[in-house]
Amino acid sequence: ETGVTQSPTHLIKTRGQQVTLRCSSQSGHNTVSWYQQALGQGPQFIFQYYREEENGRGNFPPRFSGLQFPNYSSELNVNALELDDSALYLCASSQPGQRNSPLHFGNGTRLTVT
Amino acid sequence: GQNIDQPTEMTATEGAIVQINCTYQTSGFNGLFWYQQHAGEAPTFLSYNVLDGLEEKGRFSSFLSRSKGYSYLLLKELQMKDSASYLCAVIPGGYNKLIFGAGTRLAVHP
Numbered sequence: 001e002t003g004v005t006q007s008p009t010h011l012i013k014t015r016g017q018q019v020t021l022r023c024s025s026q027s028g029h030n031t032v033s034w035y036q037q038a039l040g041q042g043p044q045f046i047f048q049y050y051r052e053e054e055n056g057r058g059n060f061p062p063r064f065s066g067l068q069f070p071n072y073s074s075e076l077n078v079n080a081l082e083l084d085d086s087a088l089y090l091c092a093s094s095q096p097g098q099r100n101s102p103l104h105f106g107n108g109t110r111l112t113v114t
Numbered sequence: 115g116q117n118i119d120q121p122t123e124m125t126a127t128e129g130a131i132v133q134i135n136c137t138y139q140t141s142g143f144n145g146l147f148w149y150q151q152h153a154g155e156a157p158t159f160l161s162y163n164v165l166d167g168l169e170e171k172g173r174f175s176s177f178l179s180r181s182k183g184y185s186y187l188l189l190k191e192l193q194m195k196d197s198a199s200y201l202c203a204v205i206p207g208g209y210n211k212l213i214f215g216a217g218t219r220l221a222v223h224p
Contacts, residue, residue, distance in 0.1 A: 025124070035212075035214075043212075045213070090157070101155075105158070106156055107156045
Protein backbone atom coordinates (compact mmCIF):
# COMPACT_ATOMS: atom_id res chain seq x y z
CA GLU A 1 0.00 0.00 0.00
CA THR A 2 1.54 3.30 -1.11
CA GLY A 3 1.26 6.10 1.42
CA VAL A 4 0.70 9.80 0.85
CA THR A 5 3.61 11.41 -0.99
CA GLN A 6 4.32 15.11 -1.34
CA SER A 7 6.73 17.09 -3.47
CA PRO A 8 8.93 18.95 -3.16
CA THR A 9 10.14 18.36 0.39
CA HIS A 10 11.63 21.82 0.76
CA LEU A 11 11.13 25.04 -1.17
CA ILE A 12 12.43 28.59 -0.87
CA LYS A 13 10.50 31.39 -2.56
CA THR A 14 10.56 35.17 -2.56
CA ARG A 15 7.68 37.33 -1.38
CA GLY A 16 5.23 37.97 -4.24
CA GLN A 17 6.06 34.78 -6.10
CA GLN A 18 3.72 31.87 -6.75
CA VAL A 19 4.18 28.26 -5.66
CA THR A 20 2.62 24.88 -6.52
CA LEU A 21 2.81 21.97 -4.12
CA ARG A 22 1.89 18.44 -5.14
CA CYS A 23 0.37 15.44 -3.39
CA SER A 24 -0.38 11.85 -4.33
CA SER A 25 -3.01 10.30 -2.11
CA GLN A 26 -2.87 6.86 -0.55
CA SER A 27 -4.18 4.08 -2.76
CA GLY A 28 -7.98 3.83 -2.55
CA HIS A 29 -8.43 7.29 -1.01
CA ASN A 30 -10.41 9.80 -3.04
CA THR A 31 -10.54 12.60 -0.46
CA VAL A 32 -7.57 14.92 -0.08
CA SER A 33 -7.17 17.70 2.49
CA TRP A 34 -4.47 20.34 2.80
CA TYR A 35 -3.23 21.79 6.07
CA GLN A 36 -0.78 24.53 6.96
CA GLN A 37 1.38 24.00 10.05
CA ALA A 38 3.35 26.94 11.39
CA LEU A 39 6.30 26.23 13.65
CA GLY A 40 5.15 25.14 17.10
CA GLN A 41 1.49 25.08 16.11
CA GLY A 42 -1.04 22.46 15.15
CA PRO A 43 -2.08 22.04 11.51
CA GLN A 44 -4.69 24.51 10.20
CA PHE A 45 -7.26 23.29 7.66
CA ILE A 46 -6.95 24.97 4.25
CA PHE A 47 -9.42 23.01 2.11
CA GLN A 48 -10.57 19.55 1.11
CA TYR A 49 -11.20 17.97 -2.28
CA TYR A 50 -13.55 15.09 -2.99
CA ARG A 51 -14.07 13.74 -6.50
CA GLU A 52 -12.28 16.74 -8.01
CA GLU A 53 -14.54 19.28 -6.28
CA GLU A 54 -13.71 21.55 -3.34
CA ASN A 55 -15.59 20.11 -0.35
CA GLY A 56 -14.97 22.63 2.41
CA ARG A 57 -12.57 25.48 3.03
CA GLY A 58 -10.92 26.94 6.08
CA ASN A 59 -10.16 30.56 6.86
CA PHE A 60 -7.62 31.14 4.09
CA PRO A 61 -7.70 33.88 1.43
CA PRO A 62 -8.51 33.15 -2.23
CA ARG A 63 -4.85 33.28 -3.20
CA PHE A 64 -4.76 29.74 -1.75
CA SER A 65 -6.32 27.51 -4.38
CA GLY A 66 -6.27 23.85 -5.25
CA LEU A 67 -7.01 21.16 -7.75
CA GLN A 68 -7.75 17.47 -7.62
CA PHE A 69 -7.13 15.27 -10.63
CA PRO A 70 -9.00 12.15 -11.83
CA ASN A 71 -6.33 9.94 -10.23
CA TYR A 72 -7.07 11.75 -6.90
CA SER A 73 -3.70 13.47 -6.77
CA SER A 74 -3.88 17.11 -5.81
CA GLU A 75 -2.12 20.45 -6.05
CA LEU A 76 -2.05 23.42 -3.71
CA ASN A 77 -1.31 26.76 -5.34
CA VAL A 78 -0.42 29.89 -3.43
CA ASN A 79 -0.19 33.23 -5.26
CA ALA A 80 1.41 36.47 -4.13
CA LEU A 81 3.41 34.77 -1.39
CA GLU A 82 3.75 36.56 1.93
CA LEU A 83 6.34 36.03 4.65
CA ASP A 84 3.66 34.52 6.92
CA ASP A 85 3.08 31.77 4.37
CA SER A 86 6.32 30.17 5.58
CA ALA A 87 5.17 26.87 7.08
CA LEU A 88 4.97 23.12 6.66
CA TYR A 89 2.21 22.25 4.20
CA LEU A 90 0.66 18.86 4.85
CA CYS A 91 -1.50 16.85 2.53
CA ALA A 92 -3.75 14.17 3.96
CA SER A 93 -5.95 11.57 2.34
CA SER A 94 -8.82 9.55 3.74
CA GLN A 95 -11.20 6.80 2.69
CA PRO A 96 -14.47 7.84 1.15
CA GLY A 97 -17.72 8.00 3.05
CA GLN A 98 -16.35 7.30 6.50
CA ARG A 99 -16.60 10.11 8.98
CA ASN A 100 -14.21 8.49 11.41
CA SER A 101 -11.69 7.57 8.77
CA PRO A 102 -8.33 8.79 10.07
CA LEU A 103 -6.41 11.18 7.90
CA HIS A 104 -3.17 9.75 6.52
CA PHE A 105 -0.62 12.55 6.23
CA GLY A 106 2.29 12.94 3.88
CA ASN A 107 5.64 14.18 5.19
CA GLY A 108 4.87 17.68 4.04
CA THR A 109 6.53 20.43 2.06
CA ARG A 110 8.55 22.95 4.07
CA LEU A 111 8.01 26.34 2.39
CA THR A 112 10.22 29.28 3.29
CA VAL A 113 9.29 32.73 1.97
CA THR A 114 12.04 35.36 2.10
CA GLY B 115 -15.66 29.75 17.65
CA GLN B 116 -13.51 26.67 17.79
CA ASN B 117 -11.01 26.19 20.57
CA ILE B 118 -8.85 23.23 21.54
CA ASP B 119 -6.49 23.48 24.50
CA GLN B 120 -3.57 21.24 25.42
CA PRO B 121 -0.55 21.77 27.65
CA THR B 122 2.39 23.10 25.67
CA GLU B 123 5.09 20.88 27.12
CA MET B 124 5.42 17.87 29.42
CA THR B 125 8.33 15.81 30.64
CA ALA B 126 8.32 12.25 31.93
CA THR B 127 10.70 9.44 32.83
CA GLU B 128 11.33 6.34 30.77
CA GLY B 129 9.10 3.50 31.98
CA ALA B 130 6.58 5.83 33.62
CA ILE B 131 2.99 6.74 32.72
CA VAL B 132 1.96 10.16 31.37
CA GLN B 133 -1.48 11.64 30.74
CA ILE B 134 -1.92 14.41 28.17
CA ASN B 135 -5.14 16.35 28.55
CA CYS B 136 -7.20 18.08 25.88
CA THR B 137 -10.27 20.29 26.31
CA TYR B 138 -12.35 21.49 23.41
CA GLN B 139 -15.12 23.94 22.61
CA THR B 140 -16.38 23.47 19.06
CA SER B 141 -19.54 24.29 17.12
CA GLY B 142 -20.28 20.58 16.75
CA PHE B 143 -18.72 17.24 17.57
CA ASN B 144 -18.29 14.20 15.35
CA GLY B 145 -15.24 12.64 16.91
CA LEU B 146 -11.82 13.30 18.42
CA PHE B 147 -8.46 12.10 17.16
CA TRP B 148 -5.02 11.89 18.71
CA TYR B 149 -1.97 12.08 16.46
CA GLN B 150 1.75 11.72 17.20
CA GLN B 151 4.23 13.90 15.35
CA HIS B 152 7.99 13.52 15.57
CA ALA B 153 10.03 16.58 14.67
CA GLY B 154 10.19 17.06 10.91
CA GLU B 155 7.80 14.21 10.21
CA ALA B 156 4.13 13.73 9.35
CA PRO B 157 1.49 13.32 12.06
CA THR B 158 0.61 9.64 12.52
CA PHE B 159 -2.78 8.41 13.74
CA LEU B 160 -2.96 7.08 17.31
CA SER B 161 -6.62 6.89 18.31
CA TYR B 162 -10.20 7.93 17.62
CA ASN B 163 -13.03 8.48 20.13
CA VAL B 164 -16.62 9.37 19.31
CA LEU B 165 -18.43 7.83 22.31
CA ASP B 166 -17.70 8.46 25.98
CA GLY B 167 -15.25 6.13 27.58
CA LEU B 168 -11.82 4.62 27.24
CA GLU B 169 -10.29 3.17 24.09
CA GLU B 170 -7.20 1.05 24.68
CA LYS B 171 -4.61 0.18 22.06
CA GLY B 172 -1.44 -1.37 23.40
CA ARG B 173 0.57 1.12 25.47
CA PHE B 174 -1.73 3.97 24.38
CA SER B 175 -5.25 4.68 25.67
CA SER B 176 -7.58 7.56 24.96
CA PHE B 177 -10.55 8.74 26.98
CA LEU B 178 -13.46 10.98 26.02
CA SER B 179 -16.15 12.81 27.98
CA ARG B 180 -18.41 14.67 25.55
CA SER B 181 -20.41 16.39 28.31
CA LYS B 182 -17.21 17.91 29.69
CA GLY B 183 -15.57 18.58 26.33
CA TYR B 184 -12.56 16.67 27.58
CA SER B 185 -10.21 13.96 26.41
CA TYR B 186 -6.91 12.55 27.52
CA LEU B 187 -4.23 10.38 25.99
CA LEU B 188 -2.52 7.96 28.36
CA LEU B 189 0.89 6.59 27.50
CA LYS B 190 2.20 3.69 29.57
CA GLU B 191 5.67 2.17 29.87
CA LEU B 192 7.20 5.24 28.28
CA GLN B 193 10.07 4.76 25.87
CA MET B 194 12.57 7.31 24.59
CA LYS B 195 11.01 7.06 21.13
CA ASP B 196 7.75 8.43 22.59
CA SER B 197 9.39 11.87 22.73
CA ALA B 198 7.26 13.75 20.19
CA SER B 199 4.41 16.21 19.86
CA TYR B 200 0.93 14.89 20.54
CA LEU B 201 -1.91 16.56 18.68
CA CYS B 202 -5.55 16.53 19.76
CA ALA B 203 -8.00 17.15 16.91
CA VAL B 204 -11.80 17.39 16.72
CA ILE B 205 -14.18 16.91 13.77
CA PRO B 206 -16.79 19.60 14.37
CA GLY B 207 -18.91 19.06 11.29
CA GLY B 208 -20.15 16.62 8.71
CA TYR B 209 -16.98 16.04 6.77
CA ASN B 210 -13.43 15.17 7.65
CA LYS B 211 -12.20 18.67 8.49
CA LEU B 212 -10.09 18.46 11.63
CA ILE B 213 -9.56 21.29 14.10
CA PHE B 214 -6.19 20.74 15.78
CA GLY B 215 -4.85 21.92 19.07
CA ALA B 216 -1.36 23.42 19.14
CA GLY B 217 0.07 20.12 20.34
CA THR B 218 1.86 18.95 23.48
CA ARG B 219 5.61 18.41 23.24
CA LEU B 220 6.53 15.41 25.37
CA ALA B 221 10.13 14.84 26.39
CA VAL B 222 10.96 11.42 27.80
CA HIS B 223 14.24 11.25 29.72
CA PRO B 224 16.15 8.28 31.16
